[in-house]
Amino acid sequence: MSLERPWLAEYPAGVPAEIDVNQYSSIVAMLEESIAQFRDRPAFSNLGKQITYGELDRLSQQFAGYLLGELKLKKGDRVAIMMPNCLQYPVALFGVLRAGLTVVNTNPMYTARELKHQLEDSGASAILVLDNFGHVVQQVVREKPIKVIATGLGDMLAFPKGAVVNFVLKYVKKMVPDYDIPGAIRFRDALTLGQMHRLPEIDILPEDIAFLQYTGGTTGVAKGAMLTHRNMIANMLQAATWLGDRINPGGETIITALPLYHIFALTANCLVFMRIGGLNHLITNPRDMPGFVKELKKVRFSAITGVNTLFNGLLNTPGFDEIDFSSLKLTLGGGMAVQRAVADRWKKVTGCTLIEAYGLTETSPAACINPMDLSDYNGSIGLPIPSTDACVKDDNGNTLPAGQVGELCIKGPQVMKGYWQRPDETAKVIDADGWLHTGDMAKMDERGYFYIVDRKKDMILVSGFNVYPNEVEDVIAMMPGVLEVAAVGVPDEKSGEAVKVVIVRKDPNLTAEQVKAFARENLTGYKQPRYVEFRTELPKTNVGKILRRELREPSKPAA
Structure with a gap:
């Protein structure tokens, strides 16, 4: 039975029904295009320091050189990154990918038990960790030997500011517990060593795994979603196509408060905005709302992504309504349901509609997004994006008509390869026809807009x-x-x-x-x-x- 796609008639002008998933062979090919085009433009900023696309090119090559030349890692090996948003993150991220390796994004708030599970499950060969969390890694490496690279939050900042930041965090704020890991190397030393190794030509294929993105920890043992270069490129192109000509190459600044180790910020902020030469302004600790608002007052930003609780927190922080929102043209909410009360207030304060999107770790993540020209919050998660099919199924696998509630199912080039070394778990969520069963209860209206009713288990x-x-x-x-x-x-x-x-x-x-x-x-x-x-x-x-x-x-x- 062919699937009807009523949503195509609702697509904003200029948005095609399909994307060309073969436009780039890998994330690295996309990165290298951006570096060539935007070399002198700022790519990332954090704690008052910016790095350009050219500097990202040099530093990520050095990190890749260290991983291959010094650690002797081989194509497909896994490298864990355990840190919040800071300048080391993109350097390491693109260094790992340029070396033909797989990134294992690791939540820095993990306990030793959770970290041990993830490192053992992924078979990671090395981990890069921020000093604040080194004591957790120390507990794990006693049982699981692994190469450790450590860094302080101030290590990428100029002298003396970097040294001051590291000193204050450790000795004044007491946010860096003591730890001792024999054989651990400092990040800056790894970059110095990496300079001595010329990066070889590495043939990175579309089906190679770019990320092992762990998910499902709240419902049991966390599973690693295998997200290939093709998955990530497809989703980046789907989202970029959806934004259309609203974004200006080389001229956008996006506030990245959600952590880059989370799939939402990784794709929507890091990849989408890097492709168009945008600047990712990294917020290291968004939980410090007064500090976050103070930071926003210093930046002319054109886009921000977040979850409902983040937007709600900002709206209830003194000084937020004094920020200059004259450049803001995109606010994207996802990760959880956006509440109407929050969306309405956001529009009132910023003048920018809070656009709700929907996705999962397993879909890299975007599956549905509301039209960018939406004038007001509509309670919907939007329309399936280009090259994406969506439907609502009952418990017997039958596709339900518009208006009926069932499980939301997604099909498209952004759907993961499966769960790492768990074919049984993969078979539970991806059926024989390639539909990913999301576990979310939803309905579709006659126009093709989807509405999440709730998590099946909630x-x-x-x-x-x-x-x-x-x-x-x-x-x-x-x-x-x-x-x-x-x-x-x-x-x-x-x-x-x-x-x-x-x-x-x-x-x-x-x-x-x-x-x-x-x-x-x-x-x-x-x-x-x-x-x-x-x-x-x-x-x-x-x-x-x-x-x-x-x-x-x-x-x-x-x-």
């Missing part, structure tokens, strides 16, 4: 009725006294499950009864929260996704 079943936490959260978030909210299901003897909302108050006087009264006005009976809990903060992942599973406490608070 759905709350109240007396046989499906309650989607996103809907409850959206309603409660509209209350002026609410800063953040999450809804979860808790066991209930009468109804199987009941709705519980956990709220961080903006108004300290907000009561549970006020919340319930507001819900009664806006939600049907079975969707209304039976339990209301107040906390000072919500548990979140490193990129700001709310961890609903941690809110499902068996002990129900007094309402």
Whole structure:
């Protein structure tokens, strides 16, 4: 049965139905084109220092030279990178790729147990780590010998600023615990050694694995999604095509606050904007909201990406409304549902529509994006992007018509090769016809716009009725006294499950009864929260996704 594609009629002018996935053979080919075209333009900035495309070229070649010439790594070997956004990151990232190796992006907040699993599972030969997290690596290398390259946050900055940054972090802020790893080499020494090795010609193929991107840690053991050069190039081209002529080659600055080790920023910020000679302004610690706002006041930026909690945090930080937004033309939200209350306020304060997109680690990540000329938030995740098919299936694999809720399935050149060394897990999510089953419940309207109803596993079943936490959260978030909210299901003897909302108050006087009264006005009976809990903060992942599973406490608070 051929798939109907109503979304094509909704495409913005100039956006083609298909992209040419063979435009570049690899990420390295794209990088080298950008270096040739934009050599003297700034590529990355952080902590007051910029590096140009030409400097990125030289430094990444040196790092590649070290990996191949000194460590004697072979094509396809894996190298882990464990650091937040700083200038070493892109140098290492492109150094690893130029050497024909695979990047294993590693969350610096990992515990020793989580890191050990990832290093063992990926078979990584080396790891680059920021000194702040060296003590965690130290615990792991005792059991798993691995080449370690270490660096301080100030190591790429000019003297004396770099030395001052490193001193303050270690001795004043006490953010760098002592560690000792015999045989570890400093990043700057690795670059010096790498200079002595001329980079050989390496034939990097489209199907070679560029990234092992670990995912699923919140639901069990983290699995490495194999993202090939072709996957990443396809998604970069799909997103760039979608942006169309709104972006000006050599003239854009994007705020990169989400970590580059996360697939969203990696593709949307790093790859898409590097292809057009843009500047990625790296924010090392976006959780420091006052510091983040102070940084934004210094930069004329034209684009920013984030998750709902990040945008909400900025909007509630004093001074944010004083920033110059006159150059801002693109705000892209993904990673979790964007709430209408946040989107509406963002538009009011910045004058720029918060465009919601949808993707997964397994789709490199973008699958659906709203049109760039959208005037207001519409509650949809948008349209399938060029060369992407999407449909909604029931539990028996049947494609459902418009308006019916089922599991969202995606097919396209950006869909991963599979999970690293886990054919059984791959078979659970990619069916015989090549459809990736996302685990998200969705519906499509007649025009081809898709709407996420919720995660399959987050759905709350109240007396046989499906309650989607996103809907409850959206309603409660509209209350002026609410800063953040999450809804979860808790066991209930009468109804199987009941709705519980956990709220961080903006108004300290907000009561549970006020919340319930507001819900009664806006939600049907079975969707209304039976339990209301107040906390000072919500548990979140490193990129700001709310961890609903941690809110499902068996002990129900007094309402």
